[in-house]
Amino acid sequence: MIHDVKALNDQALKAYNKLLSLFDNVDMDIKKQIYLLGAMVVPSLLYCFVVWGIYNFTDVDTIHIRLYKNIL
Secondary structure (H helix, E strand, O other): OOOHHHEEEEEHHHHHHHHHHHHHHOOOOOOHHHHHHHOOOHHOOOOOHHOOOOOOOOHHHHHHHHHHHHOO
């Protein structure tokens, strides 16, 4: 289970890094950046969270918050 969550974290970080390169090349306001983050990165981070939500995975919360903080 831990390896699956790590794989989801890695996948979300890859998508996030691609978005960062887009944000560097295209001038977007914060609202659009947050929308894109929520539409393209967060779903891969939280995939099947209902199933593994009973476990204590603080890594997911940490990454989720860090991604939003970085944009803001």
